[in-house]
Amino acid sequence: MASGSGLSIDVHMAPMRPFVGAASEGAGDQPLWSPMSSSLITGAEEAVLVDTLITFDQVDVLADWAERHDKRITAVLITHGHSDHWIGLGRLLERFPDARGLATGKVLDRARFEATDAGLQKYWHTCFPGEIPDSPVLPGLLEDGTFELDGHELQIIDVGQGDAEHSSLVYAPSIGAVVAGDVVYNQVHMMTAETDGASRAAWVANLDAIAALNPTTVVSGHKRVGAPDSPETIEQSQQVPARLQPHRGRPGDRGRHRRRHAGAARRPRQSASAVVCSQAGGRQAQLNRAISMTGAGCGAQPEFRMSSRSGAAHEPNSLQNAPTSDAKHRRDKGTL
Ligand SMILES: [Zn+2]
Numbered sequence: 001m002a003s004g005s006g007l008s009i010d011v012h013m014a015p016m017r018p019f020v021g022a023a024s025e026g027a028g029d030q031p032l033w034s035p036m037s038s039s040l041i042t043g044a045e046e047a048v049l050v051d052t053l054i055t056f057d058q059v060d061v062l063a064d065w066a067e068r069h070d071k072r073i074t075a076v077l078i079t080h081g082h083s084d085h086w087i088g089l090g091r092l093l094e095r096f097p098d099a100r101g102l103a104t105g106k107v108l109d110r111a112r113f114e115a116t117d118a119g120l121q122k123y124w125h126t127c128f129p130g131e132i133p134d135s136p137v138l139p140g141l142l143e144d145g146t147f148e149l150d151g152h153e154l155q156i157i158d159v160g161q162g163d164a165e166h167s168s169l170v171y172a173p174s175i176g177a178v179v180a181g182d183v184v185y186n187q188v189h190m191m192t193a194e195t196d197g198a199s200r201a202a203w204v205a206n207l208d209a210i211a212a213l214n215p216t217t218v219v220s221g222h223k224r225v226g227a228p229d230s231p232e233t234i235e236q237s238q239q240v241p242a243r244l245q246p247h248r249g250r251p252g253d254r255g256r257h258r259r260r261h262a263g264a265a266r267r268p269r270q271s272a273s274a275v276v277c278s279q280a281g282g283r284q285a286q287l288n289r290a291i292s293m294t295g296a297g298c299g300a301q302p303e304f305r306m307s308s309r310s311g312a313a314h315e316p317n318s319l320q321n322a323p324t325s326d327a328k329h330r331r332d333k334g335t336l
Pocket of ligand 1: 084182
């Protein structure tokens with residue numbers, strides 16, 4: 001997307017792909033990892049990448065794509081500490097030696113935890129055997145909440161709760177663009193395993209805070225390939241965490257949601273792990289519970305599981321258009 005202000009933003013997609021998860025439940029049932037984005041914010045000479053993707057091949061394709069923009073990449077900014085957003089950093093930096101990996105303190109804390117916790121290490125290596133580094137490179141600490149790109153300010157805002165407890169977003173005010181990581185989702189299944197009622201309420205409020213920036217471009221960490229990076233994704237992302245609350249929505253919003261999304265108004269079926277988490281009480285307890293489940297293998301975190309057969313059997317909280325058919329799946333193999 002070009003801009004007269006001097007900055008522009010382009011989005012690269014890694015399409016949905018298989019990973020090693022729980023055993024198949026029948027023909028056409030296959031664990032598929034959610035499609036992921038990495039954004040390139042460019043100035044006249046320089047550029048920054050936001051998030052790294054996961055596997056060696058995904059990172060190589062991303063690096064090839066970024067290289068074609070012919071800018072000097074000065075940083076790789078990490079939105080949050082879930083490994084799927086930063087574990088490719090070391091391989092990416094080999095291609096862009098002028099760049100630094102950077103994250104806010106809380107994001108870095110979670111990334112370091114994921115890199116050192118035995119259960120999480122096992123989880124990621126089980127999901128993507130031979131496709132991720134044994135010793136992942138962590139980002140450095142971003143001391144300041146701003147980053148200068150060719151004379152333009154980028155703001156790295158610690159927004160707090162998204163699908164992870166501590167998330168940040170990259171805001172380019174001059175072009176009204178927000179790279180939102182996993183605080184905003186776009187037409188794909190949302191991961192809620194690490195949330196409870198209080199954190200989901202915080203998530204919904206944080207989405208309001210993003211809306212208050214009045215962005216014209218909002219890039220989700222996970223999105224359906226081809227889905228527009230529109231600000232409508234902010235309100236759409238409030239539906240799932242709001243519906244999982246006991247009152248099924250924020251006061252005053254319920255009628256509005258019903259009217260606007262009548263076609264997708266069926267009650268989302270909560271996965272077993274999300275139910276367990278909601279009963280555990282307390283964010284740390286949930287996190288510990290989610291982490292302990294990961295030690296049992298990828299299938300223990302069914303929030304990431306999608307089905308390639310029709311009927312969305314494994315998409316308990318999909319918004320509306322998560323790919324469900326083989327034909328749709330094939331369409332999603334392309335990149336933006
Ligand atoms: Zn993610």
